[in-house]
Amino acid sequence: MAVRPSVRLLNGHSMPIVGLGTWLSKIGEVGNAVRVALDAGYRHIDTAQNYYNEEEIGEALEEKVNEGKVKREDVFITTKLAMAGMAPENVKKETLLSLKRLRTDYIDLYLIHHPVSISDEGMSEEPPVRFPKYKNGALKTSFIDPLDTWREMEKLVDEGLVRAIGLSNVNKQQLQRIFEKARIKPANLQVECHAWFPQYEMAEFCEKRGIAFSAYGPIGSPGRPPVEGPATPPLMDEPALKEIASKHEKTVAQVLLRNLMQRGIIVLPKSVTPERIKSNFQVMDFELSPEEMDIIKGINKELRLFQFNYYGKQNFLHPFFPWPELAQSYQPGQGMEQL
Template sequence: MAVGPEITLPNGRKMPTVGTGLWKVSKDTAAEHVYNAIKLGYRLFDNATDYGNEREVGLGLKRAMDDGLVKREELFIVGKLWNTFHAREHVKENFQRTCSDLCVDYLDLYLVHFPIALKYVPQETRYPPEWKHEVDGPVIPVKIPFQETWEAMEALYNEGLAKNIGISNMSGAMLYDLLSYAKVRPAVLQIELHPYLQRQQLVELALTEGMAVTAYSSMGDTGYHEINMVPGGPRFVPLLKHDLIAEIAKRHNRSSAQVLLRWAIERGVAVIPKGSNDREMMENLNVFDFSLTEEDMKEIASLNQNLIFNDPGKYAGRLIWAW
C-alpha cells in the first residue's frame, strides 16, 4: 500500500504519493504557484492540455530549475493527451506541445485524459481545443479505436520521451480490454476518488493488475460548484464540511482535508490536491505522520454514494461518457 512518500511504478521508477494538481490554477498565478510549491517541497505536478495553463506552469518549472531549487530529475511531471488528439498521427503532436509549453524534453508520466476520441482541432485553429470542435459548436466524437491511441502512446514510451504511460477516467471493462492488447501496460490509472465515490472494485482491479492509482478531486465537490456539477438542494453536504470527517479530524488533531487525503493513501492511492495558499499546501504534504484507525476507515466507507462530479456528459451536452 502507498503509505509512504513514494510509490514504485511497474518499471521501477518512483512517483511521489502526494503531488499538486493544476486544474483551475489561473494563468496569472500558475508560474508563481508552481515555483512556490517547489519551495514548499512538492515534486509531482499534474498537468493537462485541457487546463489551458501549461505554458505558465512551464515558466514556473523553468524558473525553479534555473534558480537551482530543483533538478529536472527530481521532478515528476505529468501530462495528459487531450481527446482531440487520439488519432495515431496526432498523439505525438500533443505530447510535443505539452513538453514545449512545460519547458521539458520528457515527461515522467503521460496519461490519456479520457477514453473519448473527438474530432481533431489543429493547433493553429485553437489551443487548447477544449471539448467542442468550434467554440459555439457541438461536441463531435470520432471512431478511433483506443488500441490505435494506445499504440501511439507506447511509441512515446519506447522512444524514452514518456518515462511512464497510463490512463485516466477509464472503467474496469475498458481497462481489461486495454490489457488484452497492450505491449506496454499502463503504469497508472487516475480517477475521481473521494468518500462519496469510493470505487472499491476499480481500485482493487488496478492494484491487482500492478498499476498505481492516483485520485483526483479528493475533497469531492470543491472544484465543481462554479461549473454546475454539484447536486443542488439543502441535503447535499460538502465533504470538507461533513460532521463525520470533522469528527475524525478532531480525533487526530488534523484538518478535514488531511483526513480525506489520508483516507486515499491508506487505500494505497496517490493524491494530487491543489491547495490555494501556503498553509493548505503544507497541510496537504503533511499526511505521513498519522494513520486512520480501522474504525475511522469503516465510518468513512459508510459515506459512499457513487456520486460522480466530473461527468463530461453534463457539460458537453451529450452522452459521450456513460459510466
C-alpha cells in the first residue's frame, strides 16, 4: 500500500507523516538530534512544554533556517500545553512563552497534553515547576474543564499564533465531547499506538471525523522509565517482527513504523542517535503486504505501556482522568523527577 508523505489536516495544511519525537531527549542532546533530523529530511518536530526542551529545539531550528538548509514554513512544529498551564487565564501566556522558546511566530499544531490539569502554583518559578506534588508523591491536580481550555486555544488560532489545535491522551468520549462543542474542531489526536496497542477503534473514530491520528511510542518506547507502566520485554523482540524485517532487509523499528503509516497514522519515533534518526526516516522505500499487516495485527495485546502511574492512584478518580480502569493495575510510581 502506497503511503503519502503527509496527512491533510482540517485547516488545509499538511502534516508530515514521520516526525521526530523528543520526549526524554536530554538537554544538550536534543538540539543535535533536531539538526541531524532536519539534515536527513525530517520536516516535522514534536515537542511539549513538559519536555523542557523547546528552547534547545528553537535554537537548532533557527540555526538551520539561518544556514539556508530549511525554511521555517517547510518545518511542521507540534508542541503541547503543559497540564499546569490549562487554566483559561494561563493559556495565552504559556503559548507566548513557547513561541519565544521555539523562536517562531506561530506553532503549526498545539495540543492539550493531558485532560487532567495540574496546579499552577510553581509555574512562575524559573525553571517552572510543572509537576507539583503532595507529600505522598501524587501530583497536585486541579479541576479545570478541558473544554474551557479549548475555548482559549481557539482564540490562539484566531490570532494567528497557532495554526491548528488538537488533543493528546484523551479517551473517545472526551474527544467526542470536544469535537461536538468546539467552534474549531480538533485537527489531531496524539496517543500511544503501536503493534501491542494498535488503537483500531480510536483510529477509525478519528478517520470518520477527519481528525489526523498521531502515534507516540510507535516502536514500543524501549527507553521509557519504569514509572510509566508495566515492565515488559521490548516489543521489537517479537519473533514475527524480526522475520518480516529480515525479509525486507529492514530494521524491526522500520517495520513497526511502516505498519502504522500504511494505516494512515502519523508516527513520532524518538531518538538522539544519528544512525537511528536517519534509519527511522527511511521507511518510504518498501511496503508491507496484506499478509504481513495481518501478522502484525495478530500480535496485538491491547497493552498500554503508558499508564500514567506518576499521577498517583488518587488522581485516577479525577473526573477528567481518561482511563480510571488503570487503577486496578496501578503500581506505585517513582516521581516525575525520573522522567
